[in-house]
Amino acid sequence: MWRPTEVADPFSHEIRVTWADCDPAFIAYTGRIPYFALDAINAWWEEHIGGGWYQMELDLGWGTPFVHMSLDFRAPVTPRHRLNCTVWPVALGQKSITFEVKGYQNEILCFEGRFVSVFITAGSLDTRTAPDSVQTIVAGINPEACAAKPEK
Amino acid sequence: MWRPTEVADPFSHEIRVTWADCDPAFIAYTGRIPYFALDAINAWWEEHIGGGWYQMELDLGWGTPFVHMSLDFRAPVTPRHRLNCTVWPVALGQKSITFEVKGYQNEILCFEGRFVSVFITAGSLDTRTAPDSVQTIVAGINPEACAAKPEK
Amino acid sequence: MWRPTEVADPFSHEIRVTWADCDPAFIAYTGRIPYFALDAINAWWEEHIGGGWYQMELDLGWGTPFVHMSLDFRAPVTPRHRLNCTVWPVALGQKSITFEVKGYQNEILCFEGRFVSVFITAGSLDTRTAPDSVQTIVAGINPEACAAKPEK
Amino acid sequence: MWRPTEVADPFSHEIRVTWADCDPAFIAYTGRIPYFALDAINAWWEEHIGGGWYQMELDLGWGTPFVHMSLDFRAPVTPRHRLNCTVWPVALGQKSITFEVKGYQNEILCFEGRFVSVFITAGSLDTRTAPDSVQTIVAGINPEACAAKPEK
Numbered sequence: 001m002w003r004p005t006e007v008a009d010p011f012s013h014e015i016r017v018t019w020a021d022c023d024p025a026f027i028a029y030t031g032r033i034p035y036f037a038l039d040a041i042n043a044w045w046e047e048h049i050g051g052g053w054y055q056m057e058l059d060l061g062w063g064t065p066f067v068h069m070s071l072d073f074r075a076p077v078t079p080r081h082r083l084n085c086t087v088w089p090v091a092l093g094q095k096s097i098t099f100e101v102k103g104y105q106n107e108i109l110c111f112e113g114r115f116v117s118v119f120i121t122a123g124s125l126d127t128r129t130a131p132d133s134v135q136t137i138v139a140g141i142n143p144e145a146c147a148a149k150p151e152k
Numbered sequence: 153m154w155r156p157t158e159v160a161d162p163f164s165h166e167i168r169v170t171w172a173d174c175d176p177a178f179i180a181y182t183g184r185i186p187y188f189a190l191d192a193i194n195a196w197w198e199e200h201i202g203g204g205w206y207q208m209e210l211d212l213g214w215g216t217p218f219v220h221m222s223l224d225f226r227a228p229v230t231p232r233h234r235l236n237c238t239v240w241p242v243a244l245g246q247k248s249i250t251f252e253v254k255g256y257q258n259e260i261l262c263f264e265g266r267f268v269s270v271f272i273t274a275g276s277l278d279t280r281t282a283p284d285s286v287q288t289i290v291a292g293i294n295p296e297a298c299a300a301k302p303e304k
Numbered sequence: 305m306w307r308p309t310e311v312a313d314p315f316s317h318e319i320r321v322t323w324a325d326c327d328p329a330f331i332a333y334t335g336r337i338p339y340f341a342l343d344a345i346n347a348w349w350e351e352h353i354g355g356g357w358y359q360m361e362l363d364l365g366w367g368t369p370f371v372h373m374s375l376d377f378r379a380p381v382t383p384r385h386r387l388n389c390t391v392w393p394v395a396l397g398q399k400s401i402t403f404e405v406k407g408y409q410n411e412i413l414c415f416e417g418r419f420v421s422v423f424i425t426a427g428s429l430d431t432r433t434a435p436d437s438v439q440t441i442v443a444g445i446n447p448e449a450c451a452a453k454p455e456k
Numbered sequence: 457m458w459r460p461t462e463v464a465d466p467f468s469h470e471i472r473v474t475w476a477d478c479d480p481a482f483i484a485y486t487g488r489i490p491y492f493a494l495d496a497i498n499a500w501w502e503e504h505i506g507g508g509w510y511q512m513e514l515d516l517g518w519g520t521p522f523v524h525m526s527l528d529f530r531a532p533v534t535p536r537h538r539l540n541c542t543v544w545p546v547a548l549g550q551k552s553i554t555f556e557v558k559g560y561q562n563e564i565l566c567f568e569g570r571f572v573s574v575f576i577t578a579g580s581l582d583t584r585t586a587p588d589s590v591q592t593i594v595a596g597i598n599p600e601a602c603a604a605k606p607e608k
Contacts, residue, residue: 019509053475054535070222079510171357205323206383231358374526
């Protein structure tokens with residue numbers, strides 16, 4: 001199983017879970033969890049390239065649609081605590097990037113998942129190689145990711 | 153890999169994809185796809201036990217929270233066609249059930265995924281064995297599911 | 305106050321309310337109700353012009369962004385019954401259209417609201433006059449709407 | 457039209473608008489705006505009573521379901537700027553409370569709305585008088601609200 005290296009702490013994104021996210025079992029609805037994880041990945045991009053998917057697509061001319069996601073739900077998510085989602089790039093392929101996202105509340109792991117995106121030219125479905133800027137960013141955060149064999 | 157047997161066609165649930173589901177790339181937002189798949193599983197329950205998760209929890213006294221989901225995104229989902237989601241029980245363990253969901257538009261596979269739920273007593277996190285009624289239903293639809301070794 | 309004339313029954317759109325829509329009070333979350341109403345209006349367009357907002361924007365070259373909505377919540381919405389939303393055009397101005405939407409479950413009025421959109425040229429914020437096709441449609445459904453003074 | 461008095465600045469809640477909120481017109485989908493406004497009201501409660509609707513219902517034993525909302529959409533909401541939502545109690549009736557919410561991006565008013573809730577005993581639809589704690593809070597923020605005649 002992957003462990004963050006000492007190189008850097010994973011980026012963390014805080015989410016305020018509310019009543020609106022909860023179902024009649026008094027916990028966040030399962031369908032909301034992928035939203036939370038995606039929100040955290042979008043925030044990772046915002047932190048590292050200065051904008052989320054919106055700016056990426058409209059200003060930078062490329063996009064990162066998802067081709068795969070998998071999640072394990074470990075503990076319920078509730079409005080009792082903020083949800084802290086760590087985002088860690090685990091593999092940067094020639095045309096894809098894989099993130100691991102872990103959601104914690106009160107230091108308890110609530111869910112963890114893997115999310116694979118491909119790089120495309122904005123406004124198309126044509127894949128392209130990862131922008132140089134992304135390679136530089138990932139190399140600085142997790143050099144092992146650049147050597148990792150992508151899952152997909 | 154699972155293939156539908158001749159015993160029965162998979163249950164299919166139609167979803168009307170709209171503008172509201174789409175992002176600025178003119179396709180359904182990735183975060184919506186798990187919602188669609190969950191909606192189809194809820195409809196499967198409605199078809200087979202007479203109610204969805206709401207009735208299951210409030211009237212029948214048990215629930216089926218998810219412990220795992222994985223999805224592969226094969227083609228974009230758009231409002232150009234209805235989205236037909238097939239739902240097929242692929243494994244019924246002592247305390248868990250695994251569904252395979254496939255989403256099609258215009259006969260093109262848009263996504264496929266696996267969803268694992270555990271059986272619990274309503275209002276708790278206590279797992280329980282699968283209700284007899286569920287065993288009977290699954291045995292009638294896909295006998296192989298009852299013999300399958302659950303993933304989780 | 306508007307009353308449906310004998311000219312035509314209001315268009316009705318059926319929504320399957322589920323667990324996913326509900327909050328811990330066991331009823332559909334307030335924030336979901338505008339979604340339901342908008343979904344019904346989108347279905348009204350689909351019924352009358354052959355496509356929803358997606359096709360309107362991409363294929364027909366015009367759009368109908370909202371400038372106002374108001375809703376009164378009369379009774380809780382739950383997964384116990386399908387939600388039937390009637391949509392009725394109550395005013396067609398030179399550049400705007402007003403719909404009344406009423407949501408019923410089991411013949412009980414759950415909510416009612418008014419929604420005002422303006423006509424724009426797709427891809428812009430420039431308002432334009434209502435397309436002729438819309439004038440013809442509304443005149444056929446509710447002639448009084450064409451004479452009504454728009455709220456906004 | 458209401459103006460905040462000098463007594464206090466309205467409470468403001470910041471929302472990070474993202475790609476996930478946007479539709480193919482590159483702006484936040486209309487149906488998201490009521491969500492944003494409700495999120496801001498929930499944050500107002502969190503600020504003033506120490507918890508949102510979740511804690512209110514589960515820990516304090518009362519709730520505030522909505523009976524009315526109305527919104528005017530003034531300018532598009534996009535991911536270009538954070539969305540700052542001010543929340544101001546404008547009327548506290550014996551059994552209801554009315555909030556005004558205004559959403560700003562880059563100091564431009566994007567939407568404004570009024571939201572009326574009634575006080576209920578948790579787990580029921582039985583209305584009750586406003587808790588003393590709420591009367592104290594509102595009196596401290598906007599004394600005029602306590603004298604205002606509720607809309608509904």
